[in-house]
Amino acid sequence: MVLTEKILLFADPGIDDSLAIIYALLNPDIELVGIVTSYGNVSKEQATANAYYLLQLAEQTQIPIIPGAATPVEQEEASNIYYPEIHGAEGMGPIRPPSNLQYQVHSFETIRTIINLYPNEIVIVDTGRSTSLATAFILFNEEIKKVKAFYIMGGAFFVPGNVTALAEANFYGDPTSTNYVLTHAHNLTITPLNVTQYALLTSEMVQRLAQEGNTPFGPLLSPIFEFYYNAYQKNIPNIQGAPIHDLLTVMIVSNPAIVEYVYYDPKVINGSSEAKGMSFIDIRPTSPKGNTRIAVKLDYEQFVEEFFRVMLRLD
Ligand code: BDR
Numbered sequence: 001m002v003l004t005e006k007i008l009l010f011a012d013p014g015i016d017d018s019l020a021i022i023y024a025l026l027n028p029d030i031e032l033v034g035i036v037t038s039y040g041n042v043s044k045e046q047a048t049a050n051a052y053y054l055l056q057l058a059e060q061t062q063i064p065i066i067p068g069a070a071t072p073v074e075q076e077e078a079s080n081i082y083y084p085e086i087h088g089a090e091g092m093g094p095i096r097p098p099s100n101l102q103y104q105v106h107s108f109e110t111i112r113t114i115i116n117l118y119p120n121e122i123v124i125v126d127t128g129r130s131t132s133l134a135t136a137f138i139l140f141n142e143e144i145k146k147v148k149a150f151y152i153m154g155g156a157f158f159v160p161g162n163v164t165a166l167a168e169a170n171f172y173g174d175p176t177s178t179n180y181v182l183t184h185a186h187n188l189t190i191t192p193l194n195v196t197q198y199a200l201l202t203s204e205m206v207q208r209l210a211q212e213g214n215t216p217f218g219p220l221l222s223p224i225f226e227f228y229y230n231a232y233q234k235n236i237p238n239i240q241g242a243p244i245h246d247l248l249t250v251m252i253v254s255n256p257a258i259v260e261y262v263y264y265d266p267k268v269i270n271g272s273s274e275a276k277g278m279s280f281i282d283i284r285p286t287s288p289k290g291n292t293r294i295a296v297k298l299d300y301e302q303f304v305e306e307f308f309r310v311m312l313r314l315d
């Protein structure tokens with residue numbers, strides 16, 4: 001019997017965050033207990049509206065939406081922190097939540113309430129910048145010890161970055177907060193670009209979803225994929241699909257064997273040098289191993305199988 005995981009998701013939807021939310025909502029092995037929305041791919045307000053829209057489509061608006069950080073701790077380029085070229089100006093490519101969308105949000109304090117409600121059961125997954133999660137560590141330092149495990153999408157270890165030659169977007173966005181979380185989180189797993197860049201959603205996969213799928217998200221999937229794949233093709237000519245970084249991160253909570261791991265204690269370069277946001281581990285032969293599980297290799301076939309199991313509700 002598969003254990004149902006209670007996931008509190010920190011996200012910045014964003015196309016692949018949206019797909020991660022859809023995957024979590026459709027997954028019988030996951031109970032989504034809340035979504036903390038922050039700046040990142042889009043503004044905090046837009047991320048919040050997008051998350052709510054997805055809950056509304058799923059008729060799951062009882063799941064609390066908790067707005068988090070609007071800016072990083074250190075913000076050097078105020079006007080240049082979102083990524084409309086990858087995710088669209090509103091975050092879901094050509095899809096926009098209705099302009100008259102009405103919703104209520106929950107206070108940041110709700111994070112404490114959720115952890116207290118399910119001590120040692122909550123899994124926190126962070127698929128956005130680290131600012132809100134670092135803030136939760138600082139505000140709720142006692143409660144956060146009662147979190148079962150942390151999963152974070154971010155970093156690029158000895159492989160190219162995506163926002164700069166050296167840095168991946170989530171760790172680049174607020175390296176101060178990322179370092180804080182990396183230092184303080186227990187039972188921590190990271191999915192860096194080393195694996196997420198290979199978690200490709202292809203045109204064929206989306207076609208199969210269109211033909212065989214029967215979920216409230218059907219009409220969204222092709223348009224957001226087209227937008228996202230076009231954006232990726234501009235940056236990586238010949239790429240065979242679009243990497244769904246954030247969905248893979250949620251996926252491995254219940255399917256840890258889909259990736260292989262190494263164990264180190266990663267760090268991120270801070271400040272304003274060209275290396276800002278670069279993640280690294282000390283792999284010298286005599287360096288001690290660490291406690292953080294870093295995913296380094298993806299079994300693509302298993303990934304595709306699990307993707308369809310959930311997205312086509314094959315169970
Ligand atoms: C990460 O950055 C964001 O653009 C994506 O949503 C993902 O979380 C990939 O580097």
Ligand code: CA
Binds near residue numbers: 012016040
């Ligand atoms: Ca994201």
